[in-house]
Amino acid sequence: MSTDARDEDRVETVEPGPWRRKSYALLRRGRQPNTLVVRALEFVDQPSGHALDLGAGPLNDTRLLLQAGFAVDAVDRDPLMLSLAARLNDRRLNAIHDDIRNFAIEPERYSLIVAINTLPFLLRSDLTEVLAAIIGGLARNGILCCTLFSVDDSWAECKPYMTFLTRDEVEGFFTELRPLEFTERVYDGVDADNSPKHWHIFRCIYQK
Ligand SMILES: C[S@@+](CC[C@H](N)C(=O)[O-])C[C@H]1O[C@@H](n2cnc3c(N)ncnc32)[C@H](O)[C@@H]1O
Numbered sequence: 349m350s351t352d353a354r355d356e357d358r359v360e361t362v363e364p365g366p367w368r369r370k371s372y373a374l375l376r377r378g379r380q381p382n383t384l385v386v387r388a389l390e391f392v393d394q395p396s397g398h399a400l401d402l403g404a405g406p407l408n409d410t411r412l413l414l415q416a417g418f419a420v421d422a423v424d425r426d427p428l429m430l431s432l433a434a435r436l437n438d439r440r441l442n443a444i445h446d447d448i449r450n451f452a453i454e455p456e457r458y459s460l461i462v463a464i465n466t467l468p469f470l471l472r473s474d475l476t477e478v479l480a481a482i483i484g485g486l487a488r489n490g491i492l493c494c495t496l497f498s499v500d501d502s503w504a505e506c507k508p509y510m511t512f513l514t515r516d517e518v519e520g521f522f523t524e525l526r527p528l529e530f531t532e533r534v535y536d537g538v539d540a541d542n543s544p545k546h547w548h549i550f551r552c553i554y555q556k
Pocket residue numbers: 359360372373376382402403404405406407408409423424425426446447448449463464465466469470
């Protein structure tokens with residue numbers, strides 16, 4: 349299993365619709381959880397109640413949340429997620445094969461919401477709506493752990509169906525929440541296809 353901090357950023361070159369090329373879950377199943385989720389758990393006093401993993405893909409973060417003690421709702425439009433979930437055979441896991449834009453996040457249900465390398469794949473108008481629903485879905489003192497991509501990320505030039513943000517825009521989405529940790533990861537690397545890529549990722553942990 350890879351523990352390279354940069355390897356966990358190697359998100360798929362996935363495009364919505366029938367031209368989508370490959371399953372990120374297939375490429376990345378059986379890996380370690382993202383280090384941002386590990387870090388977010390350090391802010392959780394009692395890992396109990398419900399957690400939500402949006403764009404759960406290979407379920408690497410979901411597995412960690414289950415191990416920590418949460419009942420987990422995991423949402424992804426990739427059907428492979430369902431078979432990976434079945435293999436986990438954990439009654440506390442509710443695997444939902446759906447588009448996160450259609451998934452109704454129940455208000456104040458979740459102690460922890462995780463969205464790792466998923467939200468940038470939404471159009472800006474959808475992202476705004478989904479983020480509002482995420483914030484509404486956090487229980488009191490609930491924790492949000494998510495990544496967003498900067499306008500300086502090299503994909504900003506060539507992926508118009510994704511959303512890239514300035515740091516001010518990211519912070520503007522979360523003014524109702526208390527920032528616990530906000531870091532930027534900037535480096536030159538490769539994507540999942542081994543194509544050169546300049547990464548610029550905002551890594552956020554907030555509390556309601
Ligand atoms: C780069 S992968 C990250 C997966 C996982 N969060 C991780 O870090 O291992 C992005 C995931 O989001 C899912 N995804 C992207 N847009 C989505 C949408 N609108 N609805 C549901 N899932 C979506 C993809 O199928 C994929 O599994």
